[in-house]
Amino acid sequence: MGIAGSDRRSVVIKALSAAGFAALGLPDRSLAQPAELPATPACEGHAAATPRQTEGPFFTPSSPQRADLRSDGSGTLLVLSGFVLTRQCRPIPGALLDFWHADTAGQYDNRGFRFRGHLFADQLGRYQFITRAPGLYTGRTRHLHVKVRAATQSPVLTTQLYFPDEPGNRRDSLFDAKLLMSLRRAEGGQLGRFDFVLAG
Numbered sequence: 001m002g003i004a005g006s007d008r009r010s011v012v013i014k015a016l017s018a019a020g021f022a023a024l025g026l027p028d029r030s031l032a033q034p035a036e037l038p039a040t041p042a043c044e045g046h047a048a049a050t051p052r053q054t055e056g057p058f059f060t061p062s063s064p065q066r067a068d069l070r071s072d073g074s075g076t077l078l079v080l081s082g083f084v085l086t087r088q089c090r091p092i093p094g095a096l097l098d099f100w101h102a103d104t105a106g107q108y109d110n111r112g113f114r115f116r117g118h119l120f121a122d123q124l125g126r127y128q129f130i131t132r133a134p135g136l137y138t139g140r141t142r143h144l145h146v147k148v149r150a151a152t153q154s155p156v157l158t159t160q161l162y163f164p165d166e167p168g169n170r171r172d173s174l175f176d177a178k179l180l181m182s183l184r185r186a187e188g189g190q191l192g193r194f195d196f197v198l199a200g
């Protein structure tokens, strides 16, 4: 392998972003700029597994497979991308990621699948999806829910991802800074990055 792991990841994330945004048909070309975001957490040979968090009461199994969770209505676009990695920082091709989160008004769709969907990491362990940033609901800071699994028989990592610079982070007892996405604003939305590290 000619490029060190972290450099290689930076390169492929850039490639992923340009191609991925185009594939998603984002209307705003300014969002199609390559995302230069730091890995979260840094994975430099050995890494701690991504912390587990409670599933909460609103998980619905058998979500549709899709990388576009945008739904009707408005709200800040969020493009989240990253890797699924082993603790040795090796990518896990084909890993399953199942996301669910509240809508922009802070409501979960518990009858259907708005803002719910699963996707698979590609052959380089990369994933990317687009959604609208969730709204707030009482008692919680802004967050995404996710389950990640390396393969069908593998243990499931259930956790939550958090947004930087949210006032509610300080008041939410579940908040864990290790689960903060890297996030930057782009015209028309936000670009996020989070790398999952699976134990075992």
Ligand SMILES: [Fe+2]
Pocket: 056, 058, 102, 140, 143, 145
């Ligand atoms: Fe939640």
